[in-house]
Amino acid sequence: MAHTGTAPSAPSGPPGPSGPAGPAPVVEVRAVTVAFGGLLALRDIDLAIARGERLAVLGPNGAGKTTLFNVIAGDVTPAAGSVVIKGVECVHRPSRYRPRLGVARTYQKARALAGLTVRENIYLALAGLRGRHRPLWRTAADRRMGEEAADVAHRVWLAGQLDAAAGELSHGQQRQLELGMAIATRPDVMLLDEPASGLSRGERERLVELLESFDEELTLLLVEHDMDVAFRIARRVVVMADGEQVTAGTPEQVRADPQVHRIYLGTEAPA
Numbered sequence: 001m002a003h004t005g006t007a008p009s010a011p012s013g014p015p016g017p018s019g020p021a022g023p024a025p026v027v028e029v030r031a032v033t034v035a036f037g038g039l040l041a042l043r044d045i046d047l048a049i050a051r052g053e054r055l056a057v058l059g060p061n062g063a064g065k066t067t068l069f070n071v072i073a074g075d076v077t078p079a080a081g082s083v084v085i086k087g088v089e090c091v092h093r094p095s096r097y098r099p100r101l102g103v104a105r106t107y108q109k110a111r112a113l114a115g116l117t118v119r120e121n122i123y124l125a126l127a128g129l130r131g132r133h134r135p136l137w138r139t140a141a142d143r144r145m146g147e148e149a150a151d152v153a154h155r156v157w158l159a160g161q162l163d164a165a166a167g168e169l170s171h172g173q174q175r176q177l178e179l180g181m182a183i184a185t186r187p188d189v190m191l192l193d194e195p196a197s198g199l200s201r202g203e204r205e206r207l208v209e210l211l212e213s214f215d216e217e218l219t220l221l222l223v224e225h226d227m228d229v230a231f232r233i234a235r236r237v238v239v240m241a242d243g244e245q246v247t248a249g250t251p252e253q254v255r256a257d258p259q260v261h262r263i264y265l266g267t268e269a270p271a
């Protein structure tokens with residue numbers, strides 16, 4: 001079985017319900033196998049994520065990172081295994097069920113509607129949270145929604161852009177809006193799909209600072225190609241290759257692991 005490590009708050013004992021080993025993980029992936037035809041994209045993967053963890057999944061192309069992410073997000077149903085979120089078995093529940101369990105995700109490609117303002121896009125996320133489908137002008141007339149939207153924008157450093165069209169924002173600001181639309185759903189767990197992709201160096205720096213500013217109770221799982229970004233955000237890093245875990249540990253441990261250098265970077269670890 002490919003163990004991808006145990007959450008730091010539950011250092012001993014198998015992943016499972018709350019007990020002497022510590023609080024139950026907020027997300028548990030148990031013995032998950034995903035097959036695409038004859039290809040095993042994930043092989044018997046276990047992963048336990050504690051509340052408030054900052055976890056990055058790294059690995060070369062085709063390692064299975066996105067597939068693991070999609071299994072947790074409910075976009076891929078495994079051939080075997082289970083996904084338990086806050087104690088609820090949800091491997092066969094579709095992705096639209098995840099927000100009810102406090103799980104939000106971001107996408108590599110911006111999902112915000114370019115013709116709407118930052119405020120209006122956040123309204124859409126807030127309305128989705130409440131399961132309401134009502135015209136935007138009615139939402140805009142709701143003072144409490146207005147205050148909430150302003151608060152969300154403030155939390156993702158877009159307070160000054162509330163009335164700007166999403167399509168006119170810089171790439172980095174669009175990523176901030178994407179995070180804001182996820183934050184608006186008041187998640188316990190945020191799944192970040194390559195949050196740094198396509199960003200300039202300065203924008204990546206800002207992204208790291210923004211993610212570090214989030215409430216420490218918020219659990220972050222990111223799949224990221226940019227090792228620098230991943231190592232700075234994550235407190236634990238899981239490295240995958242060929243659908244299996246290669247290693248897991250703190251960024252320092254993973255950075256120094258010769259296996260990682262061989263398999264992931266194709267080089268030897270620096271002396």
Ligand SMILES: Nc1ncnc2c1ncn2[C@@H]1O[C@H](COP(=O)(O)OP(=O)(O)OP(=O)(O)O)[C@@H](O)[C@H]1O
Pocket residue numbers: 036039040041059060061062063064065066067068
């Ligand atoms: N929908 C699919 N149908 C068939 N094969 C797939 C599908 N999705 C992924 N795969 C295959 O599963 C394996 C794992 O892919 P996955 O996208 O999870 O890897 P990854 O680590 O995210 O790679 P990358 O960094 O390139 O995105 C790859 O061999 C990929 O070609």
